[in-house]
Amino acid sequence: MNLFAQIIAVSRFALLTIPQRLGSSITTVIGIAGVVAVMIGVLSIGKGFKQTMEAGGDPSVAMIMRAGADSEMMSGLSRETTRIIADSEGIATNSRGVVSSAELFVIINLAKLNTGTDANVPLRGVEPMAFDVRSHFEIVEGRAFQWGTNEIIVGAKAALEFADLQIGSSIQMGANRWQVVGIFTDNGGISESEIWTDAAVLQPAYQRGDSFQAVYLKLKSPDQFQAFSDRLTQNPQLDVKVIRQVDYYAEQSGQLATLIKVLGIVIALLMSVGAVFGAINTMYTAVSNRTREIATLRALGFTSIPIMASVLIESICLALLGGSIGALITYLAMDGYQAATLNFTTFSQVAFAFAIDGKLVLGGMILAISIGTFGGFLPAFYASRVPIAAALRES
Numbered sequence: 001m002n003l004f005a006q007i008i009a010v011s012r013f014a015l016l017t018i019p020q021r022l023g024s025s026i027t028t029v030i031g032i033a034g035v036v037a038v039m040i041g042v043l044s045i046g047k048g049f050k051q052t053m054e055a056g057g058d059p060s061v062a063m064i065m066r067a068g069a070d071s072e073m074m075s076g077l078s079r080e081t082t083r084i085i086a087d088s089e090g091i092a093t094n095s096r097g098v099v100s101s102a103e104l105f106v107i108i109n110l111a112k113l114n115t116g117t118d119a120n121v122p123l124r125g126v127e128p129m130a131f132d133v134r135s136h137f138e139i140v141e142g143r144a145f146q147w148g149t150n151e152i153i154v155g156a157k158a159a160l161e162f163a164d165l166q167i168g169s170s171i172q173m174g175a176n177r178w179q180v181v182g183i184f185t186d187n188g189g190i191s192e193s194e195i196w197t198d199a200a201v202l203q204p205a206y207q208r209g210d211s212f213q214a215v216y217l218k219l220k221s222p223d224q225f226q227a228f229s230d231r232l233t234q235n236p237q238l239d240v241k242v243i244r245q246v247d248y249y250a251e252q253s254g255q256l257a258t259l260i261k262v263l264g265i266v267i268a269l270l271m272s273v274g275a276v277f278g279a280i281n282t283m284y285t286a287v288s289n290r291t292r293e294i295a296t297l298r299a300l301g302f303t304s305i306p307i308m309a310s311v312l313i314e315s316i317c318l319a320l321l322g323g324s325i326g327a328l329i330t331y332l333a334m335d336g337y338q339a340a341t342l343n344f345t346t347f348s349q350v351a352f353a354f355a356i357d358g359k360l361v362l363g364g365m366i367l368a369i370s371i372g373t374f375g376g377f378l379p380a381f382y383a384s385r386v387p388i389a390a391a392l393r394e395s
Contacts, residue, residue: 006306007313010297014286014310015317021286025318028275028282032322032371035271036364037330042264043363044334044354046257049341052157052352053253056189057246058135059222060092064215064232067239071252072105072213073346077240079210084237085217090228092218094132100217101130104199106206107348108173110162112340119340120348121162123152123173124191125199133216134186142167142182147198150205153182155192157351161340165195174205190249193340193351216245252343272371279375283315287383294383304384311383315376316369323368327361 018025064085065075077085082102092099104125109118128147131137145151154165164171169180178197186192203209219228229242287294294307335356340349 003303003305006302007309010302010306010310011313013293014314018314018318021282024282024285028278028318028375029322029325031275031278032319032368033326033329035268035275035371036323036326036368038271039264039268039367040327040330040356040360040364041334041354042267043261043360044330044356045339045341046260046264047357047360048339048352048355049260049350050253050257051355052188052193052350053190053249054246056134056136056186056191057244057249058218059225059244059246060219061133061245062217062219062225062228063243063245063248064217065213065241065243067233067241069241071346072103073107075213077102077212077215079212081238081240082212082215084235085215085232085240088228088231090219090224090231092220096132097129098217099129099132100215101127101133102199102212102215103127103130104202104206104208104211105213105346106202106208107346108195110164110171113161113163116163119162120342121158122194122346122348123202124194124196125202126196127199130196130216133218134191135218136187136189137184137191138186139182139184142180145181145197148201149198150176150178150201151181152178152195152197153184154180154196155194155351156183156185157192157338158195159183160338161193161349161351176201176205188353190252190343190350193349252346256341256343268367272367275371276375279315279319279371280378282318283311283376283379284382286314287311287379308380308384311380312373312376315379316372319368319372319375320365323365326368327364330364331356331361 064077065072066077069075079102086098086100086102106123106125107120108123110121111117112119131144139153140156142153145153159165165180167180167183170177171180172178184192184196199212203211219225225242225244232238232240232242297307334354337354338351339354340351342348343350
């Protein structure tokens with residue numbers, strides 16, 4: 001019998017005898033399932049947050065802030081500056097004019113629906129072209145606010161996460177009371193965590209004078225970004241920073257996404273240590289229960305390699321079963337689950353959905369296989385070195 005046939009025969013017999021070691025095998029499967037579930041669950045937070053931050057981005061949209069500003073919160077632009085920007089060459093136009101919106105960004109305090117705890121929520125004042133700048137913007141319930149009034153529209157995710165943001169509700173913000181008249185979406189992006197209103201109404205409500213914090217505009221072509229940026233940054237009348245919208249969101253999401261990724265990997269590795277010891281214990285038990293069988297096989301001419309392979313294959317199969325269970329449970333329980341976290345750049349809440357994809361599941365299965373391999377190696381090596389005569393004498 002060739003080596004490959006020996007491995008198949010011995011491994012098949014080992015797998016069929018797993019029910020005889022059901023208790024220890026189930027413990028190993030549950031332990032590995034827990035490790036994989038935790039890793040995928042934690043990493044899905046970072047992935048979901050990153051997807052939300054970048055979903056509304058458009059490579060043809062440029063964002064202009066004050067030079068040196070890292071975020072809208074740190075920026076400030078005068079009315080004259082926004083007019084000079086809007087008059088620049090390279091901006092797209094439509095039947096209503098130049099596709100550019102000077103915007104104001106303030107933070108308000110609202111209660112979360114589920115917990116009642118307070119949270120910072122972005123309130124954005126926009127100009128009429130804001131809806132044209134965002135290609136994916138859509139009113140899905142109610143209507144747009146009327147310009148010059150204390151009406152607001154709410155992002156779909158914010159409406160689900162925070163209290164008093166349903167159509168027909170009214171909330172006190174600053175010195176004014178505001179009426180919710182519509183719900184909007186923006187391709188699942190960060191804008192859906194915001195509240196929008198007329199910038200001209202928001203400015204006096206928050207004593208912002210005639211100032212803005214950023215200008216969002218659509219270029220005639222994404223390829224014109226560098227030339228457009230050079231024109232603005234080299235204009236002696238301006239002191240501005242020009243960045244693509246997609247790059248701005250990528251910068252904002254990078255810090256938290258990286259932190260969550262590192263945290264998830266560290267937690268998974270720490271838990272993996274325990275799972276490896278559990279697998280080692282299970283496989284040593286398996287080898288101990290099969291000592292006479294292993295000795296008999298070796299006496300019949302089976303080499304040590306099939307013996308080692310059978311133990312490793314059993315360990316890896318148990319690990320794959322545990323990994324599959326952990327991945328499935330996490331996917332069913334967490335994929336699409338709505339949550340909110342703090343955007344460290346603006347110190348405001350971002351509503352997002354946990355995102356589990358094939359890449360995360362594959363990573364979980366690779367971790368499970370690694371645990372099974374490390375956990376089965378020593379018992380496999382031990383099994384291949386069991387003395388034949390001594391093993392056959394055992395009762």
